[in-house]
Amino acid sequence: METKIGTKIYQGKAHTFGDSINTDVISPGRWMREGLEVLKLHTMEAVRKDFYKDVTPGDIIVAGRNFGCGSHREPANSVMKVLGISAIVADSVARLYFRNGIAMGIPVFSAPGVSKIVNEGDEVQVKVTEEAVEVTNITTGAKVFGKPIPEVMRSVVEAGGILALLKAEMEHEKQTSS
């Protein structure tokens, strides 16, 4: 069902958040060591209590600037998968959150202006092509574009994450050496 990155599409109901949603908010330290199933009950609670109850699988997070700033903690990325969030798109994404998301196969994109065109509950489509990240508000018809994912990252996305890519490389090495 999932096709190459050239035509990758995510569609779902939007949950909107503001600027500088940091990884302490996404993944509160005091719940982080309890495992992802517990952590998900507390994700975002500092800004929106019981967020997990509002999420249906496939939903999309739409946020403002600097999403995922702060600690490098990977649970802040992986908890999104456990919650059922299909993609995150923000006006801008902090560096480590972006790299982690790509490496872990949990899609996170930046598209400046997206927070202005999406309201809570709108149906949103994120289309990732080689040329751009295209975000369409299906409810209103509004559209914004973000820069495409760098080519070097696309190979990671296509492999399904950096560990999948590493596995493929190590198997390839084994074959060529034997």
Add this chain to the structure above:
Amino acid sequence: MGMTMAEKILARHSGRKVVSAGDYVTAEVDQVCIYDSIVELNEDMEHAGLEGGLTRIWDKDRIVVLIDHSCPAMDKNVNSAIKHVKEREIVKRLGLPHFFDVKAGICHQVMLDKGFVAPGELVLVADSHTTIYGGINCGGTGVGEQELAWVLAKGSLWFMVPPAVKMNVSGRLGVGVMGKDVFLKVSGDYGVEVGSYKSMEWGGDAISAMSLDGRICIANQSVELGAKFSLFECDQKVLDFVTPRARRPFTPVAPDADAEYESVIEIDGGKIVPLVAQPHGFEVVKPADQYENVLINEAIVGGCANGRLEDIAMAAKILKGRKVHHDVRCIIGPASWEIYMAAMNAGYLQTLIEAECLVVHPHCGPCTGVMGTLAPGEVCITSTSRNFKGRMGSPEAFIYLASPATVAASAVTGHITDPRCFL
């Protein structure tokens, strides 16, 4: 066209003569470090179908492993204790020579103390505050565990060569003004994205005159400004610290005179006063004396941001012959045992204990709410790295961020206080 420090580091490590901002390179890494999240790294590799989990390490001499975040294990539900057992098993199985268990301190300070990082190098740690090494002219940046798994197998990783911002701090910092205040000045005036995906490259008279501890604090905190690297030039202060410790020969980098910067930010260091960032971030920053009506419950000096000798010396100077206010608990957390011992030998710890501070062992707990946890409605002033909502316990607590001087002065008075009245 000349190169910035970041360009030179990435060129050198990718076998190229010249790189420029926006290029993508695969660069060889000099050193990595990871704490107990090596357990998740190992498990994630197993789940991804990599047989045996973490098995391949390109150079065992280049990886430092330790325990610093929950140290020793502190949770009653035993998760951390079990994780530490697994961590020790992984270290033993792989035969990793540089494992410090719970005995050394916070990862970044241990890396600095023990000479695992040096000027001109490229260093990756599974921790956001890895920008800290820029304080000694070393290209440090954070990565996630899964990317680190790649690095451990290959010894290299891809990078975008970052555009650079020249941060020129002129003049001289006043009495009671520390590296932390320079960071707060930048975050307050220029926002938390001023360094996003960029190399912040610092210079100017105030930086030259600044202590190494002050520069290291700024480099550490630059990740809160979005930075990929935060680099300071190598001078005698850096060499005095690094030369007796370095494990490898090293070659510092300096920016070319015609290096190209995306922007240049000029700051008059002489005009910076003790500053405070109010909850719950780094954007709203005002002079400490404007928050004097804020009563505090807790005051913290420590962490990888401000647990160095200069920081503890400053707290001791302010608290000498005084007592921590009776409504306040004051936590002093040296960043490493080397610093702890130096502070002990200098008499600072005795001074602080006599002032009724809680001097705790080196670990990340005071910064992350693992200890000194805040209840709803409580107010903390800290010189650790972050004041995010919920970071130190209840999301209904309030965390103000300031220098060790401002924290210590506030610990004495019981409310946020400009430290200059004690200096």
